[in-house]
Amino acid sequence: MRDVTSMLPLKLQDIALEVDGRRLLEVTATSIRNKRRTVVLGPNGAGKTLFLKVCHGLLKPSSGRLDFVAGKSDAEVRRRQAMVFQKPVMLRRSVRGNFTHALAMAGFGWRERRRLADETMAHFGLSALADRPARVLSGGEQQRLAIARAASLNPELLFLDEPTSALDPTAARQVEEMLELLRAHGMTLVMTTHDLGLARRFADDILFFHNGRLLEQGPADTFFTRPQTAEAQAFLENRLVW
Numbered sequence: 623m624r625d626v627t628s629m630l631p632l633k634l635q636d637i638a639l640e641v642d643g644r645r646l647l648e649v650t651a652t653s654i655r656n657k658r659r660t661v662v663l664g665p666n667g668a669g670k671t672l673f674l675k676v677c678h679g680l681l682k683p684s685s686g687r688l689d690f691v692a693g694k695s696d697a698e699v700r701r702r703q704a705m706v707f708q709k710p711v712m713l714r715r716s717v718r719g720n721f722t723h724a725l726a727m728a729g730f731g732w733r734e735r736r737r738l739a740d741e742t743m744a745h746f747g748l749s750a751l752a753d754r755p756a757r758v759l760s761g762g763e764q765q766r767l768a769i770a771r772a773a774s775l776n777p778e779l780l781f782l783d784e785p786t787s788a789l790d791p792t793a794a795r796q797v798e799e800m801l802e803l804l805r806a807h808g809m810t811l812v813m814t815t816h817d818l819g820l821a822r823r824f825a826d827d828i829l830f831f832h833n834g835r836l837l838e839q840g841p842a843d844t845f846f847t848r849p850q851t852a853e854a855q856a857f858l859e860n861r862l863v864w
């Protein structure tokens with residue numbers, strides 16, 4: 623029988639990532655909690671994208687532990703998470719083809735692929751774009767496709783790297799509505815953003831990075847009203863320049 627118990631929380635302990643002798647990321651201890659929305663904040667170069675890649679398994683830390691709930695196989699852990707990159711990766715196919723290809727890679731049969739693709743496009747308001755080549759879509763449409771494509775695989779845990787960064791306010795709002803649907807579906811979301819308005823509306827938990835270090839973490843309410851570190855205070859007041 624398929625194991626449907628959660629693989630979360632994801633716990634990180636004493637994580638360091640070093641490249642060419644430079645320490646790029648340092649996380650003493652944190653966890654990604656089940657069904658929460660975690661927003662990763664920090665100035666440019668703070669280590670946000672690296673953190674997402676380490677959590678998602680794309681980068682192997684130089685030291686430390688990264689543990690999902692015991693008893694899950696590596697394959698299971700990989701299958702149950704997805705990441706949407708800052709610059710969406712579009713396959714040279716139709717919008718529908720982008721879904722069916724991703725679903726094929728994940729092992730779904732052709733009938734199922736077609737059904738899930740159409741269902742997901744309808745759910746996220748993308749049906750009208752189904753037959754358009756993905757690469758001619760606008761930036762906002764591509765971002766929505768990338769998120770919906772990841773969602774069609776029904777991951778338990780989804781990482782999003784600045785999903786609204788290149789979008790105008792209308793497109794950003796559409797992406798935010800999609801994120802709301804994913805949350806309502808029960809997905810655990812981890813997102814980086816420079817949009818503090820979005821972070822305030824969206825976050826349950828905040829992870830604040832500075833110079834590669836996880837400096838502050840906790841419930842969003844506390845972070846925004848009573849940031850503990852001088853760096854977080856400066857960041858929220860827009861005074862932090864690297």
Ligand SMILES: Nc1ncnc2c1ncn2[C@@H]1O[C@H](COP(=O)(O)OP(=O)(O)OP(=O)(O)O)[C@@H](O)[C@H]1O
Nearest residue numbers: 641646664665666667668669670671672673831834
């Ligand atoms: N493969 C790499 N090799 C060497 N340095 C790297 C590598 N990847 C990232 N870095 C450096 O690590 C630091 C953190 O990068 P990261 O992309 O995580 O920042 P970020 O917080 O996502 O910034 P932004 O807000 O601009 O996206 C930067 O100084 C970056 O130049």
Ligand SMILES: [Mg+2]
Nearest residue numbers: 670671672783
């Ligand atoms: Mg980044």
